Amino acid sequence: xxxARVITYIALTGAQVVIQNFLDSGPWILLSLLPxxxxxxxxxxxxxxVMSLAFLMAFAVDFFATGVPGLTIxxxxxxxxxxxxxxxxxxxxxxxxxKEDISEHKQGFAKVLTAIFIANxxxxxxxxxxEAAGARDFAFCVARVxxxxxxxxxxxIFAARLINSVxxxxxx
Amino acid sequence: xxxxSRRWLVDTVFFALAEFAAILLLANSESAQDSWLDRxxxxxxxxxxxxxxxxxxxxxxxxxxxxxxRENMELSIRLRTLEEARLRDSVFAPGDRASGMGLYAxxxxxxxxxxxxxxxxxxxxxxxxxxxxxxxxxVLPNSGIISTKxxxxxIESVDEHYSYGISLMNNxxxxxxxxGRLGVAAPLEWDGRSSSSAVIKELPRHLELHPGDTVLTSGxxxxxxxxxPLGVIGQxxxxxxxxxxxxxxxxxxxxxxxxxxxxxxRHRDSIR
Numbered sequence: 001x002x003x004a005r006v007i008t009y010i011a012l013t014g015a016q017v018v019i020q021n022f023l024d025s026g027p028w029i030l031l032s033l034l035p036x037x038x039x040x041x042x043x044x045x046x047x048x049x050v051m052s053l054a055f056l057m058a059f060a061v062d063f064f065a066t067g068v069p070g071l072t073i074x075x076x077x078x079x080x081x082x083x084x085x086x087x088x089x090x091x092x093x094x095x096x097x098x099k100e101d102i103s104e105h106k107q108g109f110a111k112v113l114t115a116i117f118i119a120n121x122x123x124x125x126x127x128x129x130x131e132a133a134g135a136r137d138f139a140f141c142v143a144r145v146x147x148x149x150x151x152x153x154x155x156x157i158f159a160a161r162l163i164n165s166v167x168x169x170x171x172x
Numbered sequence: 173x174x175x176x177s178r179r180w181l182v183d184t185v186f187f188a189l190a191e192f193a194a195i196l197l198l199a200n201s202e203s204a205q206d207s208w209l210d211r212x213x214x215x216x217x218x219x220x221x222x223x224x225x226x227x228x229x230x231x232x233x234x235x236x237x238x239x240x241x242r243e244n245m246e247l248s249i250r251l252r253t254l255e256e257a258r259l260r261d262s263v264f265a266p267g268d269r270a271s272g273m274g275l276y277a278x279x280x281x282x283x284x285x286x287x288x289x290x291x292x293x294x295x296x297x298x299x300x301x302x303x304x305x306x307x308x309x310x311v312l313p314n315s316g317i318i319s320t321k322x323x324x325x326x327i328e329s330v331d332e333h334y335s336y337g338i339s340l341m342n343n344x345x346x347x348x349x350x351x352g353r354l355g356v357a358a359p360l361e362w363d364g365r366s367s368s369s370a371v372i373k374e375l376p377r378h379l380e381l382h383p384g385d386t387v388l389t390s391g392x393x394x395x396x397x398x399x400x401p402l403g404v405i406g407q408x409x410x411x412x413x414x415x416x417x418x419x420x421x422x423x424x425x426x427x428x429x430x431x432x433x434x435x436x437x438r439h440r441d442s443i444r
Contacts, residue, residue, distance in 0.1 A: 047183040063213045070198025081187040135343035
């Protein structure tokens with residue numbers, strides 16, 4: 001089961017590289033599965049471990065896709081650091097006590113959607129701000145963040161279901 | 173120290189170290205384009221782009237053939253027109269660029285290397301292009317990239333067989349432009365919003381602009397020859413009450429870029 005999850009994560013990282021290289025979404029919208037991948041990591045993983053995984057995944061995407069090492073790493077590691085806070089905010093502390101992973105059929109669609117939305121909001125706010133590097137006005141950045149969060153949250157729901165389906169398959 | 177506090181401290185220190193490392197990577201990628209990491213990244217992207225382009229090529233051969241035939245026809249017509257102009261006007265010595273023709277094929281200051289776009293990005297604020305010519309073909313950093321429709325970008329780093337450049341759709345790129353062949357020169361940069369428009373900035377407030385006026389390269393940067401058409405003037409607006417800027421609808425279609433030329437100024441060392 002664990003091996004299947006590793007393969008799923010590698011495949012999703014590869015999918016993110018393909019999306020950034022070949023999907024022409026224009027300058028207003030960014031599509032990223034990385035935030036939901038961080039949120040869907042095993043609840044038992046320590047923040048240090050989550051941040052390390054975030055660093056590796058983001059580095060792979062920067063290396064093979066954006067061409068600017070650090071651009072994706074900075075917001076994704078920040079999200080990894082804030083992951084526990086987001087989970088406690090949305091689901092409460094019991095999740096950690098029960099060692100229960102985030103999933104739609106255990107916690108409900110609304111809470112999972114909220115968690116993915118907050119994760120994407122944090123990720124894209126930092127990403128768009130760094131990428132603009134002071135060269136773009138505030139209104140444009142806000143619009144870009146809004147569009148990216150919307151699209152990535154919808155895509156993130158499907159990615160979360162895929163990750164959880166790999167996890168749940170082990171119980172059959 | 174309580175266990176929870178110790179754990180929180182460890183997490184925070186690790187976070188700070190990871191972010192510091194990421195910021196160092198980002199800072200290095202901005203200033204040292206020839207670092208080994210940067211080169212390795214560009215190489216891998218060129219390889220991925222090259223493979224994808226070959227696959228795409230195979231399925232778009234007919235459309236490319238039509239496009240090349242059209243381009244060939246346009247070039248033949250322009251060449252014929254240039255030759256006729258030279259015959260008519262004997263004040264031009266052989267090898268001079270014919271004034272008003274906008275042609276630069278045998279301009280002795282610039283050298284042209286034909287190339288093919290392997291990859292062009294359009295989703296980011298820092299878009300780039302990868303072309304299939306490199307050091308082995310004589311490409312040098314800070315050479316311009318142009319197409320038949322205008323400026324595409326500037327070469328930033330060069331590998332043996334590929335070159336990586338920032339495209340006009342990049343917030344680091346500025347082109348020295350001129351409105352009309354004899355008009356005011358001002359910087360042109362991408363507006364970040366649309367792949368078909370840019371903004372020409374720092375225009376004098378008193379300057380009268382006419383929608384449809386052609387914007388061309390000024391030639392002042394030394395990277396691009398003068399008089400390469402960039403686009404046409406669109407809407408104008410005043411900025412801070414002291415200068416104005418105008419939208420420029422670009423001729424270059426970044427979605428359909430394929431064949432380009434890398435242009436190198438032979439006198440670049442003297443200019444620097």
